[in-house]
Amino acid sequence: MSDVILTLEHISKSFDGKQILEDFNLEIGRNEFVTLLGPSGCGKSTILRIIGGFVRPDAGRVLFEGRDISMLPPEKRNVNTVFQKYSLFPHMSVADNIAFGLKLKKKSTSYINDKIAYALKLVNLEGYDDRDPLSLSGGQQQRVAIARAIVNEPQVLLLDEPLGALDLKLRHEMQRELIKIKKEVGITFLYVTHDQEEALMMSDRIIVMNKGIIQQAGDSKSIYDEPQNAFVADFIGESNIIDGIMVRDLLVNIQGVDFPCVDTGFGENNPVDVVIRPEDLEIMPEGRGYLTGRVISVIFKGAYYEIKVLVDDYEWMIQSVDPAPVGDLVGLTIDPDNIQIMHKPVRDDEEVARDE
Amino acid sequence: MKRLKDIASGIYIGLIGVLLYAPILVLIVLSFNKSRMRVKWEGFTLDWYYELFSNNQIKEALITTVVLALASAAIAVLIGVPGALGIHALRKRPYKAMMTLTNIPLLNADIVTGIALMLWFVHFIPLGFGSVLLAHITFNIPYVILSVLPRVQQMNIATYEASRDLGAGPVYSFFKILLPELVPGIISGFFMAFTMSMDDFVITYFTKGAGVNTLSTMIYGQIRKGIKPEMYALSTLIFLVVSVILIAFNALSDRKKTPKKNIEERI
Amino acid sequence: MNENEARNTNKRALLSGPYLIWIIAFTVLPLIVIFRYALSDGAGHVTLSNITAIFSPIHRKALWFSLKVAVGCTLLCILLSYPMVLAMKHLGLGKRGFSLFIIILPMWMNFILRILALQMILSNNGLLNLLLTKLGFEPLHIANTETAVMIGAVYDYLPYMMLPIYTAIMEINEDFIEAAKDLGAGGFTVFRKIIFPLSLPGLLSGTIMVFVPSMTSFVISNLLGGGKTQLIGNVIEQEFTTGSRNLGSGLSVALMIFVLIGMAFTMRHNTEGKESVVW
Numbered sequence: 001m002s003d004v005i006l007t008l009e010h011i012s013k014s015f016d017g018k019q020i021l022e023d024f025n026l027e028i029g030r031n032e033f034v035t036l037l038g039p040s041g042c043g044k045s046t047i048l049r050i051i052g053g054f055v056r057p058d059a060g061r062v063l064f065e066g067r068d069i070s071m072l073p074p075e076k077r078n079v080n081t082v083f084q085k086y087s088l089f090p091h092m093s094v095a096d097n098i099a100f101g102l103k104l105k106k107k108s109t110s111y112i113n114d115k116i117a118y119a120l121k122l123v124n125l126e127g128y129d130d131r132d133p134l135s136l137s138g139g140q141q142q143r144v145a146i147a148r149a150i151v152n153e154p155q156v157l158l159l160d161e162p163l164g165a166l167d168l169k170l171r172h173e174m175q176r177e178l179i180k181i182k183k184e185v186g187i188t189f190l191y192v193t194h195d196q197e198e199a200l201m202m203s204d205r206i207i208v209m210n211k212g213i214i215q216q217a218g219d220s221k222s223i224y225d226e227p228q229n230a231f232v233a234d235f236i237g238e239s240n241i242i243d244g245i246m247v248r249d250l251l252v253n254i255q256g257v258d259f260p261c262v263d264t265g266f267g268e269n270n271p272v273d274v275v276i277r278p279e280d281l282e283i284m285p286e287g288r289g290y291l292t293g294r295v296i297s298v299i300f301k302g303a304y305y306e307i308k309v310l311v312d313d314y315e316w317m318i319q320s321v322d323p324a325p326v327g328d329l330v331g332l333t334i335d336p337d338n339i340q341i342m343h344k345p346v347r348d349d350e351e352v353a354r355d356e
Numbered sequence: 357m358k359r360l361k362d363i364a365s366g367i368y369i370g371l372i373g374v375l376l377y378a379p380i381l382v383l384i385v386l387s388f389n390k391s392r393m394r395v396k397w398e399g400f401t402l403d404w405y406y407e408l409f410s411n412n413q414i415k416e417a418l419i420t421t422v423v424l425a426l427a428s429a430a431i432a433v434l435i436g437v438p439g440a441l442g443i444h445a446l447r448k449r450p451y452k453a454m455m456t457l458t459n460i461p462l463l464n465a466d467i468v469t470g471i472a473l474m475l476w477f478v479h480f481i482p483l484g485f486g487s488v489l490l491a492h493i494t495f496n497i498p499y500v501i502l503s504v505l506p507r508v509q510q511m512n513i514a515t516y517e518a519s520r521d522l523g524a525g526p527v528y529s530f531f532k533i534l535l536p537e538l539v540p541g542i543i544s545g546f547f548m549a550f551t552m553s554m555d556d557f558v559i560t561y562f563t564k565g566a567g568v569n570t571l572s573t574m575i576y577g578q579i580r581k582g583i584k585p586e587m588y589a590l591s592t593l594i595f596l597v598v599s600v601i602l603i604a605f606n607a608l609s610d611r612k613k614t615p616k617k618n619i620e621e622r623i
Numbered sequence: 624m625n626e627n628e629a630r631n632t633n634k635r636a637l638l639s640g641p642y643l644i645w646i647i648a649f650t651v652l653p654l655i656v657i658f659r660y661a662l663s664d665g666a667g668h669v670t671l672s673n674i675t676a677i678f679s680p681i682h683r684k685a686l687w688f689s690l691k692v693a694v695g696c697t698l699l700c701i702l703l704s705y706p707m708v709l710a711m712k713h714l715g716l717g718k719r720g721f722s723l724f725i726i727i728l729p730m731w732m733n734f735i736l737r738i739l740a741l742q743m744i745l746s747n748n749g750l751l752n753l754l755l756t757k758l759g760f761e762p763l764h765i766a767n768t769e770t771a772v773m774i775g776a777v778y779d780y781l782p783y784m785m786l787p788i789y790t791a792i793m794e795i796n797e798d799f800i801e802a803a804k805d806l807g808a809g810g811f812t813v814f815r816k817i818i819f820p821l822s823l824p825g826l827l828s829g830t831i832m833v834f835v836p837s838m839t840s841f842v843i844s845n846l847l848g849g850g851k852t853q854l855i856g857n858v859i860e861q862e863f864t865t866g867s868r869n870l871g872s873g874l875s876v877a878l879m880i881f882v883l884i885g886m887a888f889t890m891r892h893n894t895e896g897k898e899s900v901v902w
Contacts, residue, residue: 442639
């Protein structure tokens with residue numbers, strides 16, 4: 001990366017003897033929108049808190065523009081955080097909340113007033129200056145929190161599940177607005193979420209994490225289309241993950257049937273995990289396609305039907321715009337491009353996350 | 357820098373601790389002192405503890421104090437809890453009036469409350485245990501109200517309605533659904549009232565009349581003649597009992613709370 | 624509010640009936656009685672002299688000293704409490720457990736005995752002077768002085784200030800403090816802009832619980848002031864035990880007026896509809 005603004009080097013952290021992060025490394029470029037994505041407890045918020053200065057890592061360094069800031073207290077760091085629970089000061093008005101950081105920097109009153117007006121406009125809350133933060137809705141409070149962070153012109157804005165407490169519709173609206181704000185202010189966003197859809201929609205780059213370890217990093221498309229292990233495949237969208245045997249390059253055996261595929265380099269007759277997205281499977285009349293099974297359920301999901309087909313003892317999930325009659329025997333086919341081959345997991349963090 | 361702050365904090369807590377506990381330590385040491393004289397140490401003895409248990413006057417005062425505290429706190433809860441529920445349902449103006457009246461015994465000097473009650477009581481009842489009990493209930497109710505009222509405000513009426521919807525009667529719903537939500541407030545109100553009653557001297561002093569003594573008024577009466585060392589023994593025992601109760605209470609409530617959740621949210 | 628709800632809350636308001644009766648019987652009527660005594664000269668004539676007597680030279684001195692002790696004690700308690708609570712918070716002393724324990728425990732020991740013990744420590748040949756001379760310092764003569772009364776008042780009422788401040792500060796969401804730091808606030812600014820303003824309800828409760836009792840106590844000044852220094856409480860007590868009930872009542876009423884004025888003044892700063900929590 002040409003212009004790195006923030007570097008995490010060999011960060012490790014444990015709480016109460018439980019290892020949260022282990023030798024974590026990450027570089028973030030100037031002006032990038034990076035999302036840390038993972039299930040709760042995966043360590044993503046801890047990274048944010050380490051960068052913000054609220055948690056001191058057990059080992060490793062945080063570099064800001066090449067300078068080690070690991071030992072700096074939060075108030076001395078040129079990053080600001082939008083907290084999950086907004087954390088607006090209850091004894092100050094909206095304007096005083098936004099002015100908080102600027103007053104500490106001893107900015108002039110006129111500068112502060114201009115900034116407040118600008119920030120409130122940016123987050124669509126013009127005229128809310130004198131309101132009591134607790135009288136605002138969740139979405140409005142979150143906008144104030146964003147305004148309060150942004151007026152300080154941080155080089156990096158840390159967002160800790162900022163939309164987690166909002167309802168679905170508001171969340172979608174705020175996602176679009178955050179992208180707009182990001183474009184307008186032109187600073188680096190480091191975003192934490194467990195919502196894969198949110199990550200896919202907003203980010204330049206997604207870091208998928210599990211158990212404190214990076215599972216995969218890349219743009220939305222590569223994460224979605226080419227998951228590198230079962231955990232990522234399962235966490236990002238819905239997938240059929242099934243055992244297979246790599247017969248040789250370009251040929252994989254699933255449920256006793258050979259499928260042509262596009263992957264190479266997995267050796268010969270090696271066990272592998274095969275990932276197939278439900279929308280990539282196609283239902284054919286009985287007798288055609290690679291596999292034959294019985295339709296066991298059909299659920300209308302609005303834009304598509306979710307169809308389950310039992311082949312031997314595996315339930316395939318298929319998303320299709322056309323329904324299929326329950327109980328019928330059908331064939332299943334797939335384009336070789338859409339078969340994703342992965343190595344079997346070697347560590348437990350690469351496995352499909354099970355509900356505990 | 358952080359270490360320095362740690363050390364400074366520790367030292368400061370230590371200093372305040374000495375201020376708060378040095379006199380208590382003196383009392384404990386004196387309870388084992390052979391001398392009847394105050395300050396001189398003349399050797400270790402347990403005599404005062406033996407004499408304490410055979411001293412009927414102290415025993416009586418102790419029983420009076422504890423019974424008074426328990427009874428006044430309990431009655432204050434019985435009047436205060438419905439009181440808080442009722443006050444909450446009042447419209448703005450009567451609500452304000454009731455809260456002002458509630459605050460009077462808290463704001464008024466003890467000596468004024470004590471004298472006013474005494475001047476009032478002499479009109480229709482003899483001063484004695486009964487008058488002291490009425491006085492203690494009077495200054496205890498506000499503590500119960502102020503502990504319970506915030507809980508009433510937080511109370512989720514929807515759960516009560518859900519209970520009625522599921523076929524429970526109003527009384528059953530109150531005891532099964534609403535009351536449990538108030539319990540923490542009731543406990544702290546009772547605890548507070550009990551403490552205030554145990555600790556009171558001034559109001560008891562003015563309303564008790566002759567013949568009745570709580571520990572406080574008995575000690576006050578002894579000051580001129582000199583405090584009996586049995587009192588030191590008694591206060592040492594009280595210190596021990598209260599310590600044990602508080603430690604047990606803490607251990608219990610610490611176990612109930614799970615701070616883990618908080619940490620997990622932040623990972 | 625629909626009709627049904629209105630009727631329900633009306634019915635529920637009746638629950639406060641017994642309490643209202645209690646207030647009238649044991650708070651309002653006694654106050655009326657004390658006013659009647661205060662406004663009477665003992666021979667059945669109405670007079671204001673019992674109340675205005677508080678400004679007579681002898682009583683003025685006691686009133687002045689009472690105010691001095693009350694203001695001084697309250698300020699000292701505040702100044703001692705904040706660092707204590709912040710130090711406890713800083714060291715994370717078992718959140719509620721240990722900290723509450725060391726604050727509450729002294730409140731459960733009989734205060735007259737504790738004041739007597741303090742007297743033994745402060746007296747001219749007491750433990751403090753013993754320690755000082757052992758260390759090679761000059762002994763102090765604080766027994767039976769105003770200073771001793773002040774120390775006693777601070778010692779006795781400190782927990783009542785510490786407890787509400789402790790409760791208020793521990794209830795402050797850690798997120799607010801982190802947010803302030805995130806926006807560039809250092810330790811002192813965090814205290815000045817976040818912790819202190821959010822602890823004001825606790826400070827107010829503490830002030831109520833310390834100011835009035837320290838102004839009107841008569842036991843502390845009896846024991847530590849050696850009878851030479853008189854608080855207004857001592858004067859009232861003496862009037863009731865050996866003097867005139869009417870004068871004692873008049874002084875009580877005057878005291879009550881003082882307290883109410885003081886409280887109205889304090890409450891003005893807290894009129895944003897937030898209830899103060901005493902416990």
